[in-house]
Amino acid sequence: MNGAESLIRTLLASGIDTCFANPGTSEMHFVAALDKVDGMRCILGMAETVVTGCADGYARMSGKPAVTLMHCGPGLANGIANIHNARRANAPMVNIVGDHATYHRPFDAPLTADTEGLARAVSHWVRTGSSSTRVGADGAAAVQAALTPPGQVATLVLPADTAWNDGGEVGAPLPVPARSAVAPETLGTIARALRSGEPAMLVLSGQALSAAGLAAAWRVAHASGAKLRTPTQIPRMARGRGRPPVDRIPYVVDNAIKVLAGTRHVILVGAKPPTAFFAYPGKPSLTSPPDAVTHVLARPEQDAIAALEWLADELGAPKGAPLPDGGTKPQLARGAFEPEAFAHTLAGLLPENCIVVEDAVTSGRALFAPTFAAAPHDWLQITGGAIGHGFPCATGAAVASPGRKVVCLQADGAGMYTLQALWTQAREKLDVVNVVFANRIYKILHGELLAVGAQPGRVSNELFDLARPTLDWLKLADGMGVEATRVETLEGFADAFKAASSRRGPFLIEFRI
Numbered sequence: 001m002n003g004a005e006s007l008i009r010t011l012l013a014s015g016i017d018t019c020f021a022n023p024g025t026s027e028m029h030f031v032a033a034l035d036k037v038d039g040m041r042c043i044l045g046m047a048e049t050v051v052t053g054c055a056d057g058y059a060r061m062s063g064k065p066a067v068t069l070m071h072c073g074p075g076l077a078n079g080i081a082n083i084h085n086a087r088r089a090n091a092p093m094v095n096i097v098g099d100h101a102t103y104h105r106p107f108d109a110p111l112t113a114d115t116e117g118l119a120r121a122v123s124h125w126v127r128t129g130s131s132s133t134r135v136g137a138d139g140a141a142a143v144q145a146a147l148t149p150p151g152q153v154a155t156l157v158l159p160a161d162t163a164w165n166d167g168g169e170v171g172a173p174l175p176v177p178a179r180s181a182v183a184p185e186t187l188g189t190i191a192r193a194l195r196s197g198e199p200a201m202l203v204l205s206g207q208a209l210s211a212a213g214l215a216a217a218w219r220v221a222h223a224s225g226a227k228l229r230t231p232t233q234i235p236r237m238a239r240g241r242g243r244p245p246v247d248r249i250p251y252v253v254d255n256a257i258k259v260l261a262g263t264r265h266v267i268l269v270g271a272k273p274p275t276a277f278f279a280y281p282g283k284p285s286l287t288s289p290p291d292a293v294t295h296v297l298a299r300p301e302q303d304a305i306a307a308l309e310w311l312a313d314e315l316g317a318p319k320g321a322p323l324p325d326g327g328t329k330p331q332l333a334r335g336a337f338e339p340e341a342f343a344h345t346l347a348g349l350l351p352e353n354c355i356v357v358e359d360a361v362t363s364g365r366a367l368f369a370p371t372f373a374a375a376p377h378d379w380l381q382i383t384g385g386a387i388g389h390g391f392p393c394a395t396g397a398a399v400a401s402p403g404r405k406v407v408c409l410q411a412d413g414a415g416m417y418t419l420q421a422l423w424t425q426a427r428e429k430l431d432v433v434n435v436v437f438a439n440r441i442y443k444i445l446h447g448e449l450l451a452v453g454a455q456p457g458r459v460s461n462e463l464f465d466l467a468r469p470t471l472d473w474l475k476l477a478d479g480m481g482v483e484a485t486r487v488e489t490l491e492g493f494a495d496a497f498k499a500a501s502s503r504r505g506p507f508l509i510e511f512r513i
């Protein structure tokens, strides 16, 4: 058995059965070994940032890593933006990056690069394979690193000769550490802060946004009067009717400051301290009040659900703290696109148990609150601000979740970064309804220009304009094998969305706004 085969057998033995790939010459033995060994589903992404974005969506939905296959330093470099988003989501990921054979490296052939250096920039764990007999064990260590709570990025650089040489040995699966428990002193301190009656806010992310985490947090809020919020970007959240309606901290700094104003205790549950996305002249970096005390109830790798449940019991919260009345079924709106009206319309249309993937930028700002009244669903967002996440993340989420409809809400400028993912959706017959918000402009950047104190001018108008020439999403989708339609009104959208939801396979709705 060669090294490549031992690595694939190791990955399968460790429970990894999905590979998003874009290979080259140095990965040929890995590819050939995939032909010899049954059990690994291999999916081609036609750009490495599609490959890594797919792996992110897959991991967020399945809770386990996919393996990615990329080609040398430049291939990895192409994939880094969506590895960054995955890292910010604490999504487990195993990257295999093929590289020159060990003895070929000193000759500085064209694709020679600092592959390990590039990997280090975005990975929690990096190793370069040293021999075919070791790569099986290296693979098992990579999976262990990826699954270490809260979920990590592990990158194994695989020199071609460590793949093709004989002597491969299958690595035994390695144990994965459990989430650590929150210390009793920490729980006690936070229980006292919550009992003090001083204004408190729990900021929830990671595990705390699962159905169980949210239910426990809701009980804590019910018993203590503390407010609940999520960070501006969430990796995955259980939402919709019957789930606690926890809103986000807004993106715009002044609005975030308003939401946090008066808070005396900021209690982090798997979340980082509330921070502005960017620095703006004259505005603070942290959006909580300067005199607030920040407590860490649970770090991302700790057992946040157990900590919240303990707190809820300690505060005497009833087991089923009542949820607010969800009100009537959301009404479908009519007329031109307007963010609030769109959000209510979408809330009325989302299929039961669907997965929403959102990279909608300004068109998505109003989506969150109205969709609490939608049918139960999971919501995934771009977590690292590196746009071009929606199409691939939705693609990977669909691979991980057969039988569930995926709804991808994608801004047009961001969508152009990774539109090749549509081709993968068509090829794999994935059940994704893609909605593209075609405003033909980098709208957010007009606001950012003013927010940093600069003035619009000819160059900025030109650089933020996507209308010359106009992107035609029907042709783009058609060229990649995805059926599409264009709508210009909310009622047109509702009809198109209903039709798209009731059929199987990928579909794209271009919403001209």
Ligand SMILES: Cc1ncc(C[n+]2csc(CCOP(=O)(O)OP(=O)(O)O)c2C)c(N)n1
Binding pocket: 081, 360, 361, 362, 363, 385, 386, 387, 411, 412, 413, 414, 415, 439, 441, 442, 443, 444, 445
């Ligand atoms: C990888 C990456 N490159 C560039 C940016 C900077 N950036 C932020 S938003 C944006 C444009 C977004 O435009 P669009 O997706 O059309 O959304 P809209 O603002 O129109 O809603 C750009 C280029 C980024 N966030 N990430």
